[in-house]
Amino acid sequence: MKVSGFLNTGASRPKVNTNHLTPANSRNLVHEMIGDNHVATSLETPLREDAFALSDEQKMVLIEDKFRDIMNILGLDLNDDSLNGTPHRVAKMFVKEIFSGLNPENKPKISVFENKFKYGEMLVERNININSTCEHHFLPIVGKAHVAYVSSGQVIGLSKINRVVDYFARRPQVQERMTVQIANELKRILNTQDVAVVIDAKHLCVSSRGIQDEGSSTITAEYGGIFKDTRRREEFLKYISINQ
Ligand SMILES: [Zn+2]
Numbered sequence: 001m002k003v004s005g006f007l008n009t010g011a012s013r014p015k016v017n018t019n020h021l022t023p024a025n026s027r028n029l030v031h032e033m034i035g036d037n038h039v040a041t042s043l044e045t046p047l048r049e050d051a052f053a054l055s056d057e058q059k060m061v062l063i064e065d066k067f068r069d070i071m072n073i074l075g076l077d078l079n080d081d082s083l084n085g086t087p088h089r090v091a092k093m094f095v096k097e098i099f100s101g102l103n104p105e106n107k108p109k110i111s112v113f114e115n116k117f118k119y120g121e122m123l124v125e126r127n128i129n130i131n132s133t134c135e136h137h138f139l140p141i142v143g144k145a146h147v148a149y150v151s152s153g154q155v156i157g158l159s160k161i162n163r164v165v166d167y168f169a170r171r172p173q174v175q176e177r178m179t180v181q182i183a184n185e186l187k188r189i190l191n192t193q194d195v196a197v198v199i200d201a202k203h204l205c206v207s208s209r210g211i212q213d214e215g216s217s218t219i220t221a222e223y224g225g226i227f228k229d230t231r232r233r234e235e236f237l238k239y240i241s242i243n244q
Contacts (some may be wrong), residue, residue, distance in 0.1 A: 035136035036210065038203075040174035043181070045102065052103060056095050063091035098133055101170030108163040110189050112154040122194075122232070124148040125161045126240045134205045135172030143201025143217065145182065146240040150226060152192035161186070175201055175220050183222040193225030196236050 034041070054062070068078060068087040076083055100106050125147045132141040145165045168181045183197040198221045207214050226232045 038134070038136055038174060040177045043177060045171055045173075045177070045181075047102065052105075056103075059095050060088075060091040063094055064088050067091060097170070098131070099171055101167045102172075106167065106170075108160065108167055110156055110160045110164070112156050112189060112191075115151040115153055115155045119151065119155075122148045122150050122236060122239075123155075124236060124239045125158055128162050128165045130165065130169050130178075130199060130201050132169035132173045132175075132178060132201070133171070134203055135174055137205035137209070138172065139204040139208065141169075141173060141175060141201050141203050143199060146196075146198045146200075146236075147182070147186065148196040148227070148236045148239075149186060149190055149192065150194040152190065152194065154190055156189060164189070175199060175203075175218055179220040179222045183224060187224055194227065195222075195224045196227040196233070197222045198237075198240065 064087045067090045071078060071083065071087065078084055078087075126144070128145040128147065130141065130143045130145050133139065134141050147161050147165070164185050165182055168178050168185065179197050179199050182199075183195050186195045186197070187193055198219065200217055200219045202217045206212075206216060206218075223233055227236060
């Protein structure tokens, strides 16, 4: 089984004997280790079937209530004017902003155009802002995405690439999954496999907690079609490193 294999081969962690644990405790430990090591379990964002049974407004009311509980449990005085509006602000931010990309209704509607100029080289859009959230710790993932494609006869507006990146960033994420989701969506829209996506991002859960490494960043890449060819991949990597 994948999970027990992971438990047994974790290089940086001591081998853990889980025999003495009850199933529930054992499950919690496994989940904690998956999260701490940022292991993605699927390509699709794990969503429940009834994920959108509640309206955004209903979700905000419920989250506001639960977040007020969290703050109360932490011992914060919600009568203080500075804290009073926080549960509502957090609820609105979750639903309408940082997790708005969970809802397929918010997926950018992108029209493609005929490649009239017959531009046949790669088009690179670099330094696209990534503002995402680690799904294991609910802390920010902040960085840049670099995207390239070669037209198969269709092109899209440049800002539309940013919109696709932003849509998939605005959900609880794992960087590897986000990279592949963006690439797959662009392949679908542009009707080509010739898409490359590189993401270079800092995870606040690595810099502000746990190992507390301020300097490190994580790079992930997805290369489709012609970008599997070393020369084309190197050309792309050269473009994204110009003046950086
Ligand atoms: Zn994390």
